[in-house]
Amino acid sequence: MQNSQDTFKKIISHCKEYGYIFQSSEIYDGLSAVYDYGPYGSELKNNIKNYWWSAMVKLNENIVGIDSAIFMHPTIWKASGHVDAFNDPLIDNKDSKKRYRADTLIEDFIANKIDKKITKEVAKARKRFGDDFDEAQFMSTNPRVLANLEKKAAIMERFTKAMEENDMAGLKAVIEENEIADPETGSKNWTDVRQFNLMFATKMGALAEGADTIYLRPETAQGIFVNFLNVQKTTRQKIPFGIAQIGKAFRNEIVARQFIFRMREFEQMEMQFFVRPGTEMEFYNYWKETRMKWHRALFPESKLRFHDHDNLAHYANAALDIEFEFPFGFKELEGIHSRTDFDLASHQEYSGKKLQYFDPELQENYVPYVVETSIGVDRMFLATISNALTEEEVPDAKGGTAKRVVLKIHPALCPVKVAILPLVKKDEALTSKARSIFEQLKFSHNCQYDEKDAIGRRYRRQDAIGTPYCVTVDTQTIEDNTVTLRERDSMEQVRIPISGLEQAIAEKLDLRNLLG
Ligand code: ATP
Numbered sequence: 001m002q003n004s005q006d007t008f009k010k011i012i013s014h015c016k017e018y019g020y021i022f023q024s025s026e027i028y029d030g031l032s033a034v035y036d037y038g039p040y041g042s043e044l045k046n047n048i049k050n051y052w053w054s055a056m057v058k059l060n061e062n063i064v065g066i067d068s069a070i071f072m073h074p075t076i077w078k079a080s081g082h083v084d085a086f087n088d089p090l091i092d093n094k095d096s097k098k099r100y101r102a103d104t105l106i107e108d109f110i111a112n113k114i115d116k117k118i119t120k121e122v123a124k125a126r127k128r129f130g131d132d133f134d135e136a137q138f139m140s141t142n143p144r145v146l147a148n149l150e151k152k153a154a155i156m157e158r159f160t161k162a163m164e165e166n167d168m169a170g171l172k173a174v175i176e177e178n179e180i181a182d183p184e185t186g187s188k189n190w191t192d193v194r195q196f197n198l199m200f201a202t203k204m205g206a207l208a209e210g211a212d213t214i215y216l217r218p219e220t221a222q223g224i225f226v227n228f229l230n231v232q233k234t235t236r237q238k239i240p241f242g243i244a245q246i247g248k249a250f251r252n253e254i255v256a257r258q259f260i261f262r263m264r265e266f267e268q269m270e271m272q273f274f275v276r277p278g279t280e281m282e283f284y285n286y287w288k289e290t291r292m293k294w295h296r297a298l299f300p301e302s303k304l305r306f307h308d309h310d311n312l313a314h315y316a317n318a319a320l321d322i323e324f325e326f327p328f329g330f331k332e333l334e335g336i337h338s339r340t341d342f343d344l345a346s347h348q349e350y351s352g353k354k355l356q357y358f359d360p361e362l363q364e365n366y367v368p369y370v371v372e373t374s375i376g377v378d379r380m381f382l383a384t385i386s387n388a389l390t391e392e393e394v395p396d397a398k399g400g401t402a403k404r405v406v407l408k409i410h411p412a413l414c415p416v417k418v419a420i421l422p423l424v425k426k427d428e429a430l431t432s433k434a435r436s437i438f439e440q441l442k443f444s445h446n447c448q449y450d451e452k453d454a455i456g457r458r459y460r461r462q463d464a465i466g467t468p469y470c471v472t473v474d475t476q477t478i479e480d481n482t483v484t485l486r487e488r489d490s491m492e493q494v495r496i497p498i499s500g501l502e503q504a505i506a507e508k509l510d511l512r513n514l515l516g
Contacts (some may be wrong), residue, residue, distance in 0.1 A: 008327035011382075011389055014257055018464055020044065020385070021260065024516050033256030033264045040465055041381075043415030043446065045267075048380050049246050051413060052269045055294055055515055056244045063242035063271065064235050068223025070248060074214050076222050077199065078451065079350035081315065081341060086218060087195040089163075089171055090254050095187040101254050102171045102193045106159050109180045111329075114152045122147050136429070163311050168193040198251045200264075216250035221372060223247070225271045226341045226354055228229075228368075239368055240283060243274040246377070258328065260378040267377040274368040276359065277341065283371045284318055284338045289401055291334060291373050292322060297412055297514045304332060305472060324383045333383055334375035341367040345352035384409055388466060394491070397456065407466030408489055411509050416467045418446040418505055421458050423474040425451040434473040437483070441471075444502055445509070463488055469505055 015021040019038035023030040037045055050170065061310070075081050089102040121144055126133045139145055155174060162170030172192045174180075181188050200216040204366050217223065224231075224243045231243050246269045256262045271305045295304050301327075309319040317340050321332040344367045348355045356365045388409045396402040411417070420438045422430035431451055438449040448467070450458050462470055470486040477483050477498075484493040485504065496504060 004327040004329075007419055008388075011327065011385055012054065014069070014389055014407075018407075025230065029187065030432050033238060033253060033262065035260055035263060035342075035378075040415040044384065044413060045377060045381055047413040048377055049267075049269065051511065052375070052380075052513065053244070053246065054511055056242070056269075059515060060242070062237060062240065063244055063273075064231060064237065065246075066224065066227060066231060067247065068220070068227060068245060070216060070217050070224070070250075071204070071214055072222065074212055075350050076347070077215050079346040080222050080225075081346070082199060082215075082218060086117070086199060087197050089193045089253050090196040091172070091175070091193045092191040093182040093185070094189040094191060096182050096185040098182060098184060099254055102168075102175060103159070103163060104157070104255065105180055105183075106171070106174055106178075108183065109178060110152055110155060114148050114155075115194065118145055120305045121148075126469050138337075139300060140289060140486070160311055166195070168195065174375065196252075196254055198253065200250050200252055204217050217248075218251050219249050219374070220245045220247045220268045220270045221272060221374065224270065225347055225355075225370075226303050226351075228274065228344060232357065239359060240273060240279070242271050242274045244269070244271040245268075260382050261326065261328075263378055268374060268381075270372065270374045272339075273371045274357070275371060276362075277366060279297050280338045280340070280369040280371055284336065286342065287371055287373050288320065288336050291336060291375075294515075295322060295333070296322075298413075299324065299383065302337070307332070313337070315339045323464065324379075324386075326382065326386055330488070334373065337372045337374070339370040339372050340397075343370065344368065359419070370429045384413065384426075404460060404463055406463040409466040409468075410514065411468035412428055412511055412514055414466050414468050416448045416462070416465055417469065417509055419448045419450055419458070419462045419467050419470045421449075421455060421470055421472050422451050423455055423472055427475075429478050430473050430475070434471075436472060437501070441505075442503060445505055459486065459491075468508070470499065506513075 018040060020041035022036045024034035024036050025031045056061050072200065090099060090393040091102045091105065092099050121142060122135060122138065125138050126135070126140070155178060158170065158174050161167070162174065169192070172190065175190060176188075179188060195502055199218050201213050202216065204212055204214045207440040224245055228243070231237070232241070247267065248265060249268045250265050253264055256264060257451055260266075273283055273287065292306070294303065305323050307321045307323050307330075309316075309321070312319055316337045321338050322334040322336070323330040342435050346354045348367065355367060357368050358365050385407070388407045390406050390408055392404045392406060394403045394404045418441060420434050420441070422434040424430060434451070435449065438447055441447050448462075450461070452458070459470060466488070468488045472484045472486065472493075474484070481498050482495050483501065485496050485501070486493045
């Protein structure tokens with residue numbers, strides 16, 4: 001496909017045209033960074049959640065699930081650090097009136113201006129030296145590369161220090177000294193940097209006066225921490241064990257211009273794994289690899305990478321992201337964090353209730369350490385669609401070529417699994433036979449019956465939705481009870497008996513193909 005901006009635009013319009021995603025409140029001109037999922041979108045979203053829940057809860061005896069409320073006691077957000085520290089540094093451009101996160105401006109400057117220069121030098125040298133090229137040696141000796149690496153290190157050092165010390169003037173200085181410009185207009189006319197808390201607040205109770213301010217949760221994790229003992233006691237789990245949850249989270253994001261990548265209302269799939277203190281790095285590495293494996297079952301390796309955090313959050317002693325190559329570059333899809341005992345210890349202190357585990361092997365009580373895996377359903381959705389949307393040239397009926405748009409989503413995640421199509425609408429024998437197959441298959445698979453338009457157009461429609469299998473009923477079906485089964489990606493058709501259809505499709509959709 002064309003350049004990445006065009007690709008991204010195509011993804012957004014495909015999502016709208018085929019009932020995957022609509023702008024929220026569209027007839028009122030929309031609500032910024034809030035989206036609704038349409039008929040196919042909600043199915044895909046459910047399938048993504050099911051894939052995650054199966055991999056985490058169903059297949060692991062030592063992980064259990066919960067569904068905690070969005071509203072929680074306001075002190076929880078004091079204890080977790082969100083009231084005081086869940087801030088982003090905000091900066092406005094005075095000319096363009098556009099708002100940015102100061103940290104993102106600096107990170108993008110490093111990636112787009114400095115890292116790219118280094119990559120270019122390396123590529124040029126590789127071309128020049130061919131097979132003899134020694135990248136490590138080149139990186140450590142080439143003066144232009146060394147100068148850029150030095151510049152990057154100096155910026156990173158000042159940037160990290162300013163972030164750690166909440167030094168907003170320091171961040172502004174980094175932006176000004178490096179002449180970082182508004183990426184959309186090139187203007188360098190900036191306001192000061194200010195802290196901005198990302199939590200949405202509301203009032204609980206009939207009257208606003210005297211009522212407590214409560215927050216829409218900015219992450220699902222705290223619902224797990226505060227239920228740690230309830231769950232451990234009622235399920236009799238022994239450490240190490242995990243608690244998983246899928247649910248909505250809300251963040252008043254400063255910059256929200258990337259479709260469902262950064263939303264103000266979104267959904268998370270989080271798992272907190274409780275471990276003996278001192279063993280956290282072992283489990284951190286285990287979950288790092290295990291989660292990457294889950295992604296690799298769906299996406300090519302070249303589109304995934306690890307990114308270790310330079311700035312650790314207030315609660316973490318190790319953290320990394322699994323990044324996916326979205327149309328706008330490699331960005332965080334999932335976070336893996338070693339959160340120490342920060343949350344449980346803090347809730348213990350603020351609530352005055354013990355949140356400890358008695359370890360029967362050690363014969364001692366302790367506050368467990370936690371390794372967390374946290375992924376956004378919506379980002380996973382965007383990764384799935386970005387990876388799937390394909391334009392192809394295919395042979396047409398007249399011996400020429402035609403364009404085909406196809407969503408190559410993994411069959412186990414597709415919204416519609418099978419379309420049942422009578423070859424022609426006018427033949428009553430075909431339509432009633434196709435209807436009877438639909439009635440039979442609908443109990444085991446999400447099916448669609450479609451008789452409108454020529455068969456070629458119906459295939460294209462199903463390709464664009466991403467339906468992996470089409471069953472076509474023709475005159476031979478009436479004679480011998482066989483149908484054609486068309487596979488979306490290869491467009492190959494095989495003839496099989498109706499009696500074997502349900503089983504054949506079930507085998508192709510089995511989650512074992514992904515998780516086995
Ligand atoms: P970012 O650096 O992109 O703002 P984050 O580090 O704040 O993300 P976490 O707090 O680690 O994100 O949240 C865990 C996961 O939740 C992320 O990996 C992402 O998939 C998802 N997520 C976070 N914020 C949003 C958002 N505003 N919209 C959609 N998904 C989000």
